[in-house]
Amino acid sequence: GLEPYDDQNIFARILRGEIPNKTVYEDECALAFHDISPQASVHVLVIPKGPYVSSVDFAARASDSEIAGFWRAVGKVAAALGLETEGYRLLSNHGLNAGQEVPHFHVHVFGGGPLGRMIS
Numbered sequence: 001g002l003e004p005y006d007d008q009n010i011f012a013r014i015l016r017g018e019i020p021n022k023t024v025y026e027d028e029c030a031l032a033f034h035d036i037s038p039q040a041s042v043h044v045l046v047i048p049k050g051p052y053v054s055s056v057d058f059a060a061r062a063s064d065s066e067i068a069g070f071w072r073a074v075g076k077v078a079a080a081l082g083l084e085t086e087g088y089r090l091l092s093n094h095g096l097n098a099g100q101e102v103p104h105f106h107v108h109v110f111g112g113g114p115l116g117r118m119i120s
C-alpha cells in the first residue's frame, strides 16, 4: 500500500521555497529543476506541484488537467533543454525495489550525450 504524503519531504520543501533549486521550467502544474547529484551531463527532475507520493498515487488522485499539464511540462522541459533532436531518457523510481529516495512523484530527465542502456 501507499504511505501517506509526507509534506516535510525535500521536494515539498523545494516547492514551498524553503530550499533553493536551479529551476529549468515552472508553470501551474509542474516544477523542473537540476538534480543536486547529476548522473548524466543533463539531469533534471520534473515534479507535479500537488502532493503525490508516486505515479500510482498521481494517476489515482490528480485531476485530468494536472496529469495533462504535468506531461506537457515534461515535454517543455525536454524542448527547453534542447534535447528533442538529440534524444533523452525519462525515468521514474517507485518504492523500495526501485530505491525511490524522495516520496514525491518525480520524473528524471537524462540527456546531454549517449546514455548507455541503463541508469541506476
Ligand code: 5GP
Residues within 6 Å of the ligand: 010, 019, 021, 022, 033, 034, 035, 036, 037, 038, 045, 092, 093, 099, 100, 101, 102, 103
Ligand atoms: P529517486 O531516487 O527518489 O528517484 O531520486 C531522487 C533524486 O533527488 C536523486 O537523484 C537526488 O540526487 C535528488 N535530490 C535529493 N535531494 C535533492 C535536493 O535537495 N535538491 C535537488 N535538486 N535534488 C535532490
